[in-house]
Amino acid sequence: MEFNENLxxxxxxxxxxxxxxxxxxxxxxxxxxxxxxxxxxxxVNPNTIQRAYQELEREELVFTQRGMGTFVTEDVEMxxxxxxxxxxxxxxxxxxxxxKLGFNSKEIMEILSEWVEKEERE
Amino acid sequence: MKNIVEINGLTKNYFNKxxxxxxxxKIEEGKVVGILGPNGSGKTTLIKILTGLLRETKGEVFIDxxxxxxxxxxxxxxLPDRNFxxxxxxxxxxxxxxxxxxxxxxxxxxxxxxxxxxxxxxMKITTLSKGMHEKLNLSLVLSRNAKLYVLDEPIAGVDxxxxxxxxxxxxxxxxxxxxxxxxxxxxxxxxxxxxxVVFLKEGEMALMGNAxxxxxxRGKHIDDIYxxxxxx
Numbered sequence: 001m002e003f004n005e006n007l008x009x010x011x012x013x014x015x016x017x018x019x020x021x022x023x024x025x026x027x028x029x030x031x032x033x034x035x036x037x038x039x040x041x042x043x044v045n046p047n048t049i050q051r052a053y054q055e056l057e058r059e060e061l062v063f064t065q066r067g068m069g070t071f072v073t074e075d076v077e078m079x080x081x082x083x084x085x086x087x088x089x090x091x092x093x094x095x096x097x098x099x100k101l102g103f104n105s106k107e108i109m110e111i112l113s114e115w116v117e118k119e120e121r122e
Numbered sequence: 123m124k125n126i127v128e129i130n131g132l133t134k135n136y137f138n139k140x141x142x143x144x145x146x147x148k149i150e151e152g153k154v155v156g157i158l159g160p161n162g163s164g165k166t167t168l169i170k171i172l173t174g175l176l177r178e179t180k181g182e183v184f185i186d187x188x189x190x191x192x193x194x195x196x197x198x199x200x201l202p203d204r205n206f207x208x209x210x211x212x213x214x215x216x217x218x219x220x221x222x223x224x225x226x227x228x229x230x231x232x233x234x235x236x237x238x239x240x241x242x243x244x245m246k247i248t249t250l251s252k253g254m255h256e257k258l259n260l261s262l263v264l265s266r267n268a269k270l271y272v273l274d275e276p277i278a279g280v281d282x283x284x285x286x287x288x289x290x291x292x293x294x295x296x297x298x299x300x301x302x303x304x305x306x307x308x309x310x311x312x313x314x315x316x317x318x319v320v321f322l323k324e325g326e327m328a329l330m331g332n333a334x335x336x337x338x339x340r341g342k343h344i345d346d347i348y349x350x351x352x353x354x
Contacts, residue, residue: 006341008334009314039296043289044314045154046296048334 013052022083032070123150126301132181141167152298157305159322165305173200199268203275214243232265253284264295271302313344
C-alpha cells in the first residue's frame with residue numbers, strides 16, 4: 001500500500017481499517033491481523049501499527065484481549081455511527097470543492113441527482 | 123527505556139576536513155532509526171565509528187553502555203555498503219565463515235532467510251547479481267542475534283522486487299530487544315520503517331525527530347522534508 005496523503009502513517013492505517021470495518025470487509029467481533037502480520041503486509045514499522053491499534057482502541061472501535069489479539073467492537077450501533085461520520089466528512093469535502101468551483105446548492109443537487117440516475121440506469 | 127546507542131558530542135576530522143561535527147544521538151531499544159543524507163554527508167563515517175573501524179576525534183560513543191571495542195563488536199551486526207565476501211566462495215562457504223566467526227549466528231534463521239530470498243547454498247559468489255549480493259549479505263547480517271544492526275545503504279542499486287524482499291526481511295527481523303540503524307538516500311522507499319530519522323548535512327545534524335511527529339508537524343512525508351533540507 002502507498003501512503004500518499006500528507007498525514008502520519010498511523011492515521012492513514014486507522015482510516016484504512018475504519019473503511020474496512022464500515023464496508024463490512026471486516027465484521028464486528030472479527031479478529032484483526034496481528035501487529036507483526038499487518039506490519040509485514042503494509043511494510044510499515046511495527047511500532048506504527050501498534051500506535052494505530054492503540055488509537056483505535058481509544059476510540060473504542062477495537063478491543064484487545066490479553067494473549068488473544070485485537071478484535072473489532074461488537075457494538076453495531078457504534079459502527080453505524082462511524083459509517084455516518086465518515087459519510088459526513090466525504091459530503092462536506094465534496095460540497096467545499098464544488099462551491100470552490102462556483103456551483104450553488106441548487107446546481108450541486110442537479111448534478112448529483114443526474115449522476116445518481118445515470119449510475120442506476122447502468 | 124534503555125538506550126542501545128548513546129553518542130555525545132561526536133566529532134571526526136580527516137586532517138583538516140571535518141566529517142562529523144558535534145553529533146548527539148540516543149537510540150532506544152527496539153527502535154529503527156534512519157540516518158538520511160546525500161553522499162558525503164558523513165553517514166558512513168558515523169557508521170564506521172559505531173562499528174569500531176574508525177576512531178572519533180572528539181566525543182564519546184557508547185553501545186549497550188560500553189565504549190566501542192571488543193564487547194561492542196560482538197553485539198553489533200554490520201552490513202557494509204560494499205561487498206565483503208571473497209570471490210572464491212559459495213554461499214555455503216560464506217555461511218560457514220559467519221558461523222565460525224560469530225557466536226550469535228543463528229543457522230536456522232539464516233536458512234529461513236536464504237529460502238525467503240530464493241538463494242541456494244551451492245550458488246557461487248561470482249555468479250550473483252547485485253540484487254542477489256545485497257540479499258545474501260543482508261541475510262548473513264540479520265542472522266546474527268545482535269543488539270544493534272547497522273545497515274549501510276541496504277537497498278542502494280537493487281531492482282524493485284529485490285528491494286521489497288529486503289524491506290520485508292528487515293521488518294520480519296524486527297524485535298523489541300534490539301535496535302537498527304539504517305542509512306539511506308532512498309528515503310521514499312524506506313521512510314515507513316523508521317521510528318526516528320536523523321538528517322545529516324555536511325557532517326552536522328540538520329534535523330532529528332520521531333518520523334510520525336515530523337509528518338504531523340510539517341504535513342509532509344519525510345521524503346519531502348529531505349528534499350527541503352538538501353534541495354537547492
